[in-house]
Amino acid sequence: MHDALLSALSTVNDPELHRDLVSLGMIERAELLSGVAHVKVNLTTPACPLKGRIEADVRAAVLEVPGVQDVQVTFGATVRQAAQPALPGVKHVVLIGSGKGGVGKSSVAVNLAASLARDGARVGLLDADVYGPSVAHMMGQGAARVTANEQRKMQPIEAHGLRFLSMANLSPAGQALVWRGPMLHSAIQQFIKDAAWGELDYLIVDLPPGTGDVQLSLTQTVQVTGAVIVTTPQDVALIDAARAIDMFRKASVPVLGIVENMSYFVAPDTGHTYDLFGRGGSRKLGEQYPLLGEVPLNVEVRQDADQGIPAVLAHPETAAAQALIQVARNLAGQVSVRALSQSLADLPDQLTVV
Template identity: 85%
Template sequence: MRDALWAALKTVNDPELHRDLVSLGMIERAEVEGGVAQVKVNLTTPACPLKGQIEGDVRSAVLGVPGIQDVVVTFGAMVRTGGQPALPGVKHVLLVGSGKGGVGKSSVAVNLAAALARDGARVGLLDADVYGPSVAHMLGRSAERVTANAERKMQPLEAHGLRFLSMANLSPAGQALVWRGPMLHSAIQQFLKDAAWGDLDYLIVDLPPGTGDVQLSLTQTIQVTGAVIVTTPQDVALIDAARAVDMFRKASVPVLGVIENMSYFVAPDTGLTYDIFGRGGAQKLGGLPLLGEVPLDLEVRKDADAGAPAVLAHPDSAAAQALTGVARTLAGRVSVQALSHLPDQLPVV
């Protein structure tokens, strides 16, 4: 019966990877006792957007095996890389960029990181917007200072289940940094290579707006898994977002998709929807996948000022649910990209 069970599992495909769970090495355990099958599936990310579909497909396939009356499906997760890790212990570096300021890039980056951490991933967040750091404030840790560990490496701070570094925790509050390119490059190098990030599934990098020195330093320093572009729907934002897309492509950084922020507004008193900045403009960005539309929501701003990401403070709000969906979709795309470079048959765990 065990052979029949494994044969049934081999008919179940991962919905995103379009390969069966057995050849992908995602089945950690499959055994039958007393007519009950026990199956443990190791997902490619804790934030798998299609976990429910996988569970349903496994149950359907296994219950078709003669002699099996029930199946118990449990899940683990193992984020994989398509090659060498970007940094020691860091599996994926994901850049969050925009062509211009004011599109909510930092709040999106913070909420993506918090959503992935809440789902069980090990997440770091690097505030690379050196001139205008805001991540520490949005996480409620702007008063804390970064220290060094015994190996004289910067020790990332912790908040809401994730690790982060920001210039706001290294320089006096309100002090302007008047730095030229070489100093920015040195700072980015230190944030990446002289920090004790530990073991991370994802390091989310909140970039400054535009296409400047920080972006170039990052893409030239480490192997980046991919970038996402945050934009609002109106043409003036899309014009600059297209420039950011072009920059990443020239730097050979895969653009995993676009997030349309402030996509629409739902009036709390009437429930009517208003497209304040237009809607659907992100779909014009060179055929890039749309990772999600995030509504304009007052709670997101309030939560950011209070130092609590909206996905944690108000998880049932429309914006928080949209951001959670974006995070899971992004994690799925990272898995697809990583596993597309792996051999057809992986060893069974």
Template identity: 85%
Template structure:
């Protein structure tokens, strides 16, 4: 009967990877007892955006097997590393960038990290905006200081299930850093390679605005899985976002998707939607990049950031939080698609 169950599961494709669950090695167990088929599916990410569809497709396929009267599906998850992991213990490095400041890039990066961690992934967050670090404040750890272990490696600070490092936790509050390019490169090297990140599924990197030294240092230092571009709908923001995309293209960093932030506003008293900045403009960047989500303007995002708790955790039912959660899951799906190219054609299965 095990063979019959596995044969049925070979007809079920992962809706993003477009290969069947068995050849992808996603079936950990499949057994039948008392008319009930029990299956454990190991997803390629705990933040799988199409988990519900997979469960429905598995149930539908197994109910066609003679003797199966009911189906119980349970899930695990294992984020697969590419053929060349980014850093020891770190499977994927994802850059969050923008062509200009003021588009909410850091807010998006913090909420992506918090959402992925809440879904069960092991997540790190690096604040690479050396001149204007804000991650520590948004994570509620502005006063914390970075320490080192016995091996003299920096110990990331932990908050909301996320390990993070920020220059704000090394330098006195309000002190300006006047550094040249080589000093920036050295700082980025230390944050990446002289830190005890441990085992991470995703290391989210909040970049400074623009296309300068920090971006170049990162792409030259580690194997980057891809980049997320944050923009707002206005033409001037889109022009700058296009420059960021061109920079990543020249650095051979895939663009995993676009996040259109401050896309629209929903009036709390009437529920009416207002496109204050011309919603949907990010689609002009080209159909070749997935639109991960359109995040509405929401005062809770700002208030929660000021209070040190990402909105996806503080107010998960708010419209912006719901979209940011889906953005994180869509991003995880895009990373899984990228990882597929490094997988063998057939994996060991049960």
């Protein structure tokens, strides 16, 4: 019966990886007890965007097996490591960038990191916007100070279920940093290599806007899984977003997708939708790269950031938070596709019993 269940499960494909669950090694358990099939699927990320579809497909396939009266599907998750690990203990480094300032990049980065942690992933967040660090404030830890552990490595600050580092927690509040390129490069190296990040599934990096020294230093310092571009719908932002995409292309960093922030505004009193900055312009970029999501302009996202709580945790029921949660899950899916793309070609065509 175990073989019959596996045979049925081999007809179920992962919707993003386009290979069956059995050959992907995602079936952890498949057994029949008193007419009830117990199936455990080990997802490639706890933030799987298509978990519901996988569950429905598994149930439908297994119910076709003679003798099966019901199906109980449970899930685990193990984030697959990239072919070349980013850092010791860190499976993936994902850069969050933008072509220009003012598009809400840091807010998106904080909420993506918090959402991934909310779904059960081990997440770190690095504020690499050295000149304008805002992550510490958005995490409610502006007054905290970074300490060193026994190995003399920087100890990331823990808040909201994740670990983060920011220049704001190393320098006096309000003090401007007047640094040239070599000093920036040294600081980025320390943040990456001299910090006790521990075991992480994802290290989310909030980049400064534009295409400058920090971006180049990061791509030269660490193996990056990919980058996410944050933009708003209007043409001037999209032009700069295209420049950021070109920079990552020249640095051989894959673009995992586009996030259109402040995509539209829904009036709370009337429910009418206003396209304050136009809408859907990112879909032009999305013809080449996945559009991870469109996030509406919402005052609660700003209020939550000022209060130091990511919106996906403070008000997860709002439209903006729901959009950000879906963006994070879509991003996790793209990372999984990237991590497995090289190994899929080497998988055998025959079924593998797991």
